[in-house]
Amino acid sequence: MSLLVKNASQVVVVCSKMQKFLKSQDIAEQFIVLENTSVAIDHSGLISQIGPLQEIISSTPESDFEKVIDATDKCVIPGMVDGHTHAVWAGDRVHEFALKLKGASYMEIHKAGGGIGFTVDKTRAASEEVLLDLYLQRLKLMLRNGTTLVESKSGYGLDAQTELKMLKVIEKAKLLQPIDISSTFCGAHSKPKGMDEICATKDVLENQIPAVLDAIKNGEISVDSIDVFCEKGVFETESSKQILLAGKEKGMMINFHAEELNYIGGVEMGVSIGATAISHLEEISDEGIQHMASSNAVAVILPTTAHILKLKHPPVKKMLEEGVIVALGTDFNPNAYCVSMLTVMNLACIMFRMSMEEALVASTLNAAASVGKSDMHGSIEVGKWGDLVLIDAPRWEHVIYQMNASEIISHVIKKGQVVVSK
Incomplete structure (x- = not known):
């Protein structure tokens, strides 16, 4: 046609x-x-x-x-490009929203068995068919809000079986609706119950990644990127590096969470191993900004998360002034239920003082660059x-x-x- x-x-x-991307000076x-x-x-x-x-x-x-x-x-x-989502999951976390309104922090809820762990339980129990139906409904809402390319992660399985189930759902959705999807394996989204960091890292390296690679080889799925929640008390810098490099060695782009709640040097580590994109960055250091500015690593900023969790705002204006490539994403997940990049742009301009031109570029060309697709999107x-x-x-x-x-x-x-x- x-x-x-x-x-x-x-x-x-x-x-x-x-x-392939535009920095702030280029935009001007x-x-x-x-x-x-x-x-x-x-x-x-x-x-x-x-x-x-x-x-x-x-x-x-x-x-x-x-x-x-x-x-x-x-x-x-x-068409809008959403650079960071967790859109395959079952259940909801409405009850946790009420707890946040009463002052509970993200990590307090997490340690009490809520947060990611709560959604993992619901997602493990859900069938592939149920997850696919929920995912397609969410993609339809994104499309109505102008999104035509979306990055979509696994990560609510934390075991090989459920991570593969999620990645298969993403793969099937590519054929059943119009939005282009860049899939990301995020088995290191959290430590499974009963595992410490060493055991969780070993499970990702020895069980989950091999299972994902076998499924890719068999033509069941395709995976563009690997992600880790690089955070104090979860996967710290050295464990994150091992997992990310294991994915990179098998052809995956590095696209991971860093410096959301605490500064632990994740950005510096990510740049040193050739990360394509690094998300969140609320606690990024001045040195981290300089490292990103000297590379082509894309900073994927997530206004909804900073807003909902009442986190310190990432220093977006400084990033832009220093020459970092800045993209935006909804971070759509049970904790930040937003499907609209239009809303994200509004928040980014108000919360982070981005210009409207910077916000649009961050939601189109630069977000496409964060998943390696700005040649066509x-x-x-x-x-x-x-x-x-x-x-x-x-x-x-x-x-x-x-x-x-x-x-x-x-x-x-x-x-x-x-x-x-x-």
């Missing part, structure tokens, strides 16, 4: 030279918004032309397109996938300005196919 989106008031192409100099512009997508789902309508139809008459959308008085932005450029979000508003900034901006999304287009239409 070929598609023409014509006469948009604004088209936020983000960049025009196939950049290179961020591109075109006015009175049209976008053509070919039969293969790739963007074929961007420009004035007359220029496009001079080579391809409007009648030759199978579908035409009149975007007069609308704006077009790239994250900007509106000829040769990239035709992933577009049409906004029923006079200026693109309304997707951030309006706190419930999903209401103004008129269309979501995935690889040239209209997958949401109001």
Whole structure:
């Protein structure tokens, strides 16, 4: 199918030279918004032309397109990219939200058997079919909010059997709905009940990773990245390094949690072993910022978590000023129930003083870079996938300005196919 989106008031192409990411200074100099512009997508789902309508139809008459959308008085932005989610799980943690409101900390709930451990029990008990149904419902909500590429982790199994069950659910979902999914193995999300750090690390290295690799070899799953909750009292720096390197040696990108609750040097370790992305970073050090700025490791910032857990805000402004590549993610999970990158952008601008341009780049091109997919995702450029979000508003900034901006999304287009239409 070929598609023409014509006469948009604004088209936020983000960049025009196939950049893999944009740092803050690049955004100030290179961020591109075109006015009175049209976008053509070919039969293969790739963007074929961007420009004035007359220029496009001079080579391809409007009648030759199978579908035409009149975007007069609308704006077009790239499909949103969610750089960090835990979207496969059963049960909920509503009762824990009440405890947090009374002052209980994340680690207090965790030590009392709640948190990740509570969700692990529910997820282990759920069938693959139940988990798939729940996951597809969540992906549908994400799509309605403009997300067209999502990073999705396992991690509520903590044993080989359940981690594989989760990864199989992710794999099946890739074929059953439109959103592109980058899958991440996160067997080291927490220490299983009854295991200390040494035993948990050994289990990941000797049982879980081999089981995942066998499933990959057999064509049951595909896994892009490996993740660890690198945290004091969970998987500390040396254990995290062993697990991450074991995944990297088998071709997985390193994309992990670090410095969320305590500073333990996880960032410095991650940069030293070639991490593609590092998430959270509420407690990152000045040295850690310098290490990330001197590398291409992407900082994936999660405003919902800092907001819900009342954590110290990560020093995002300093990261941007120092030249760190900054991306955003919802951290969608039972503890931070948010499916909307639109909400995340609003929070990032208010909480972390990001500009709206920085927030959009962090939610498109840079988030795609955090999962190694910015060659085809994250900007509106000829040769990239035709992933577009049409906004029923006079200026693109309304997707951030309006706190419930999903209401103004008129269309979501995935690889040239209209997958949401109001």
